[in-house]
Amino acid sequence: MDRELFPRERTEVAPGAVHVPDWLDAARRRELLAACREWARPPAGLRTVRTPGGGTMTARQVCLGWHWYPYAYARTVVDGDGARVKPFPGWLGELGREAVRDALDVAGPAYDIALINFYDAEARMGMHRDSDEKSDAPVVSLSLGDTCVFRFGNTETRTRPYTDVELRDGDLFVFGGPSRLAYHGVPKVYPGTAPPELGLTGRLNITLRVSGL
Numbered sequence: 001m002d003r004e005l006f007p008r009e010r011t012e013v014a015p016g017a018v019h020v021p022d023w024l025d026a027a028r029r030r031e032l033l034a035a036c037r038e039w040a041r042p043p044a045g046l047r048t049v050r051t052p053g054g055g056t057m058t059a060r061q062v063c064l065g066w067h068w069y070p071y072a073y074a075r076t077v078v079d080g081d082g083a084r085v086k087p088f089p090g091w092l093g094e095l096g097r098e099a100v101r102d103a104l105d106v107a108g109p110a111y112d113i114a115l116i117n118f119y120d121a122e123a124r125m126g127m128h129r130d131s132d133e134k135s136d137a138p139v140v141s142l143s144l145g146d147t148c149v150f151r152f153g154n155t156e157t158r159t160r161p162y163t164d165v166e167l168r169d170g171d172l173f174v175f176g177g178p179s180r181l182a183y184h185g186v187p188k189v190y191p192g193t194a195p196p197e198l199g200l201t202g203r204l205n206i207t208l209r210v211s212g213l
């Protein structure tokens with residue numbers, strides 16, 4: 001980015017966990033945002049996720065391919081309108097494989113799950129592990145809109161040691177190998193930091209996973 005004093009660089013945050021700034025070009029950001037807007041529509045659209053303890057997640061979510069709910073997968077929105085989950089598009093799988101090749105320099109797997117998380121100014125995501133899949137394939141995470149703090153921790157505890165990474169519009173983060181089951185979360189979103197030309201208020205995260213189901 002020409003406004004940066006120091007260009008942001010590809011960084012290996014932990015073994016197998018790589019941040020690639022500005023990975024999506026402007027056209028892909030616009031396409032992805034338009035697709036997210038379609039996916040968010042009912043049936044099986046954007047929903048508030050309720051946790052078994054009676055709480056709610058502040059980031060709202062829509063799934064493709066397999067529907068994630070705490071803490072399993074289904075083909076229908078079992079904790080919502082009951083509709084069949086929207087299909088996982090081939091082009092999104094190709095984008096995921098490309099992301100893995102670029103970030104980790106290995107062949108990417110066949111992705112079959114997307115979780116799209118929408119964060120408004122107050123939304124957060126607590127430290128958790130992506131452990132409901134029966135596959136150790138790397139997780140691909142794409143960011144659109146507002147900048148956030150992405151906290152990437154260790155595989156043992158929700159607490160330190162962790163690294164805080166700023167994820168901005170267009171950034172890619174991939175975590176696999178020894179980091180596949182690391183705790184991670186989003187403690188903060190910076191409202192109003194999305195590039196105005198994108199036309200998004202808030203932050204979208206598109207997470208791709210392999211179900212192994």
Ligand SMILES: O=C(O)CCC(=O)C(=O)O
Binds near residue numbers: 115130141184186205
């Ligand atoms: O929004 C993010 O960057 C993280 C999302 C996430 O951790 C998840 O969907 O499991």
